[in-house]
Amino acid sequence: MESETIIELVKKISGGDENAFDELFRLHYKLLKNYALRFVYDAQVAEDIVQDVFVITWQARAGLDVSRSVRSLLLTMVKNQCLNYLKHKKIESQFITVQKHRLDVYFEELFTESNDHLIEKELEAEIQKSIENLPEQCRRVFRLSRVYGLKNKEIAIELEISEKAVEKQITRALGHLRESLKDFFIIFILIG
DSSP: OOHHHHHHHHHHHHTTOHHHHHHHHHHHHHHHHHHHHHHHOOHHHHHHHHHHHHHHHHHTGGGOOTTSOHHHHHHHHHHHHHHHHHHHHHHHHHHHHHHHHHHHHHHTTTSOHHHHHHHHHHHHHHHHHHHHTSOHHHHHHHIIIIISOOOHHHHHHHHTOOHHHHHHHHHHHHHHHHHHTHHHHHHHHHHO
16 A cells, blocks of 8 residues: 555544544554564453554554654554563563472461462452442543553553543542452461
């Protein structure tokens, strides 16, 4: 497809033309998925990332710059989403490793290995329960931030709210989690 045609396609997308957007998706999906696979090595995750990029692109369609290469923009967005995903997985893995180590050290003499597993499951269940008890908008913002690794600006675009509102919801969610999980932290402090 020639660059003049792509420019016309982008102009149509900026105006809200869904058919033009479908054409853009069709033209770039395979390339973007293969590019994402170079980072994440998981076909489902790569598909999800590419779909998220297209959702963000559609939501920000009015601000698309026809003078900039759409392909380059999409590749950059996929790369950033992949890096966010990998960063989140690394942090998640480190957190789990640290928590497991702490549980092993603190409860080694008091509990058998099967009880350690129960404690981990109980903590995990409490975290999930606490997240589920968040107000809907707060829960959505928190999951987009902490589970999907989106930046505040991306969340603001996704949910059509201000970045300040995103920050406020994340602060609210973290405060709620701290409060609802304080009993677990008190046990760790008393034992430590």
